[in-house]
Amino acid sequence: MNKQEIQEEPRLSLDESGQNKKCYICAKSFNFRKKHICRFCQNAVCSEHCQKSRPLENLESQPICDLCFQEEIRAELRAESQNHIKNLDEEFKDMQNTNSRLEREHFEKTAQINRLEFEIETASSTSNTEIEALNTELDVLKSQNSTLQELYRKTKEKLFIIKESEGNASENLSRVQEELEVLRRQSEILKETKEGLIVQLDKINGKLKGCLNIEHVNKLLCPTCSFKLKEAAGRRIDAPSILENPSICMSVDDERESIIQSVRDMKDELTKQSSRPGEGGGCWII
Ligand SMILES: [Zn+2]
Ligand SMILES: [Zn+2]
Ligand SMILES: [Zn+2]
Incomplete structure (x- = not known):
């Protein structure tokens, strides 16, 4: 390809006889200059324009003219660029794939999120209703509890009063029993005293009777x-x-x-x- 491009260029140094008399690049005569043949374009070039060498097919370090070298470098760069572009293309495709996959995932996730949000909203409203119902139930239970506590307190008070009155009654009973016992003893003493007095009276009577x-x-x-x-x-x-x-x-x-x-x-x-x-x-x- 390089050769064809070069051949197409009207720079050939061939003279009328077809001999290479001048440098293909600088057109200086080879009369006082060494002539080199570029292995890539087969043109004759002076030493100044054939300082580099490159591998050609199976051969190493073949002389190359500056033009061919530039072409080679350009081709290399082009190939490199094309390779790079190809890689970029592949990367771009990968990225596109990734992007579309991510978009798909994004849509799926969004749908999932929407679904979950809806579920959460539903659950939340349901749980709100349940919480309200539970709160109402709790209020009822609280009021019942306070009523029961009040009842318990009153019953306890009544029990306490009953116990107290029982205690008082038993205390009264025992006091009355004690009083009865005292009265009984007093009555016995009185009885004894009376008997003693009757005996004394009998004696006195007897004496008085005798005396009077x-x-x-x-x-x-x-x-x-x-x-x-x-x-x-x-x-x-x-x-x-x-x-x-x-x-x-x-x-x-x-x-x-x-x-x-x-x-x-x-x-x-x-x-x-x-x-x-x-x-x-x-x-x-x-
Ligand atoms: Zn030259
Ligand atoms: Zn060349
Ligand atoms: Zn007398």
């Missing part, structure tokens, strides 16, 4: 005093008859005192009536 029995007294008096006593007794006082009856005269101290007083009065009366009291031996015994 007018017949008994009369026996102890002289005939004069006895007569006077009988006279006084018959005339006046019912003391002896009272004395005869211990159930009347010994019932209480007052009556006893009055009886004794009556007897004293009787004695005074007798003394007044006697001109000489105590005559006949002074036998007044009361």
